[in-house]
Amino acid sequence: MAVNRMLPTEEAEDLIALVRDLADQELATRVEQHESAEAYPEGLFAILSKAGLLSLPYPEEYGGGCQPYEVYLQVLEELAARWAAVAVATSVHTLACHPLNAFGTDTQKQRWLPDMLAGGLVGGYSLSEPQAGSDAASLTCKAEHTEAGYRITGTKAWITHGGKADFYALFARVSPGSGGISCFLAPGAVDGLSFGAPERKMGLQGIPTVSAYWDGALLDADRLIGSEGQGLQIAFSALDSGRLGIAACATGLAQAALEAAVAYANERTTFGRKIIDHQGLGFLLADMVAVVDSARATYLDAARRRDAGLPFGRQASVAKLIATDAAMKVTTDAVQVLGGYGYTRDFPVERYMREAKIMQIFEGTNQIQRLVISRSLTH
Incomplete structure (x- = not known):
């Protein structure tokens, strides 16, 4: 399909x-x-x-x-x-x-x-901290001025590819100086940088998510991206595009769950008919198709606005909200279509359902997306 x-x-x-x-x-x-x-x-x-x-x-x-x-x-x-x-x-x-x-x-x-x-390198994004997830303005990781650059001290959390990445977009608060949050291109390995054990996650277990511990690691001055204090502008600029990435990932996950459910419904029979021919289940599958198609159309609309150089921040939040909620609904419904088999690890739909949940959380929770959307309506 x-x-x-x-x-x-x-x-x-x-x-x-x-x-x-x-x-x-x-x-x-x-x-x-x-x-x-x-x-x-x-x-x-x-x-x-x-x-x-x-x-x-x-x-x-x-x-x-x-x-x-x-x-x-x-x-x-x-x-x-x-x-x-x-x-x-x-x-x-x-x-x-x-x-x-x-x-x-x-x-x-x-x-x-x-x-x-x-060049075969893989990057990570190091914005969140244990006490600062959605509230990026409350970061406490410090970048202190030195003669050659900056000394980084603090803890970062929820880093996809943490410990495996070759470089990180790192956000830290410069002091003394402007005191503003700034962005650095940090190498993946440097003295004074260590990583915690991978988080024990519900899904997405093939790629580690870890915390990073910066204990006075030194970065050269030319590792500063943009100007001091420009970090939040840079972070939010990146996140608009990142939310579109998560919307596309969520749509792909939902598509996989839909295909698994349709394949099973075309093979499984009850009362002498394929279960897809029973109206109750056929309508459930039709709703799943509508949700997946709508999610795809929403992220593509936002992407085309981005490609045309138009503002797309609100549309990115809408796409992330719609697509990730769609993934949660469609993967849950796929488990329902498969019945008891859907609850076992013999079929992938239970994994899809576990993977869908985090997509409503990272790159800004869906509650944050609603906040972004609602604020865009004020004059």
Whole structure:
């Protein structure tokens, strides 16, 4: 039940076909093993990088794919339909590259961006702290001035790919000085940086989520992205695009759950008929289709606004809200369609349901999305 996509160019159609083949070969064949064992897929992101999938929306001059967001997000959806954790990590990597690409100097971009985009490196996004999730303005991680740069001290939390990433978009409060939150391009390994044990999560277990402990680690002055005190502007700018990434991942997850439910309903029989032919179940599946199609249309609308250079912050929040709620509903309904079998690990729908829950939480909870949307209505 492959999605019949409307893509802007023949090149984009070829890209999606390539992604589907790669995802079927490299993701779908490994997901159950790695998720059940909570084992990191060593070497997989090098394969994705070699295929150009870690750099799609970025400039060609720095090794990017120069693809519109409309296309990039559909690539994420295809990845998520096979392995949600890998798709989310890919979205986070794209998010981690945004500060340098959008706010870095030409010298900084020429120095670091090519390796970040096409050099096989994987990035993490280090904004949240134990006491500061949705409330980014209350960060306490410190960046103290030194003769050569900055000394970082504090704890960061909920880092996708933490301990595995090669670099991090790190946000810390500069002192003494402006006192404002600032953004740094931090290396993945430096003296004074350590990581906690992976969180024991409900889902997305193949990719670690950890806390980072900065104990006086030193960063060179040229690791500052933008100006001191500009960190929240940079963070929020990146998060608008990141929310679209999560919306696409959620849609892919919902699509996978829908396909599993439809396949089962076409095979299972009761009272002498396929269960899909029973109106009660057929209508449930029809509602699932409507929800998935609506989620896809919503994130594509926001992406096209972004590609056209139009404001898209509100639309990104709408897409994240709609798509992640859709994923939760569709995965729950898929378990219902499979009945008792849906509650077992013999079928993937129970994993889909567990994976869907976090998508309503990260990149800003859906309550925060409602706050963003409601504030956009004030004059």
